Amino acid sequence: MDKLKISVKEAIELIKNNKFSTDIEIDFTNAKIDAFDTVLLGKNGIDVPEELIKYDDTKIDYSDIAAITDEDITSGKIKWTVNAEIPLEKEITDWIEKENINLNEFTAKLIRNFYEGIKSLLKNAAL
Numbered sequence: 001m002d003k004l005k006i007s008v009k010e011a012i013e014l015i016k017n018n019k020f021s022t023d024i025e026i027d028f029t030n031a032k033i034d035a036f037d038t039v040l041l042g043k044n045g046i047d048v049p050e051e052l053i054k055y056d057d058t059k060i061d062y063s064d065i066a067a068i069t070d071e072d073i074t075s076g077k078i079k080w081t082v083n084a085e086i087p088l089e090k091e092i093t094d095w096i097e098k099e100n101i102n103l104n105e106f107t108a109k110l111i112r113n114f115y116e117g118i119k120s121l122l123k124n125a126a127l
Contacts, residue, residue: 012037015044028052034059 003025006014014020026046033041035055038048072078086107088096096103 007031008033008037008041011046012040015040020044 003023005025005027007027008031011020011024011026014024022045026041028049031052032054033048033052035053036059038053041048068078073080095101096106
């Protein structure tokens with residue numbers, strides 16, 4: 001038996017009214033789907049082709065997000081993070097796991113100590 005084929009708009013209405021069924025097929029032909037509707041569809045097991053998703057920044061309510069100030073950064077309330085991929089030998093990864101080391105904290109402290117050491121060297125070096 002062929003599945004009933006409906007438009008994206010009809011599918012969204014069915015979902016909102018708790019009447020959507022997996023026996024229904026959605027016709028994505030010529031559809032442009034709002035990003036918020038894409039989330040709703042995705043939560044109901046419907047994958048939306050990426051090229052059909054339209055996104056409008058002006059529809060997002062940012063009013064509850066506080067602005068970041070210079071004080072937030074200088075006080076340390078907000079910290080910049082860097083993501084890096086560091087290839088490690090198996091012996092080292094085994095040691096990290098065995099010692100239960102938090103690699104983010106360890107790396108941050110290691111870089112801080114290296115930085116302080118270099119500053120100290122430059123400060124105390126005879127020029």
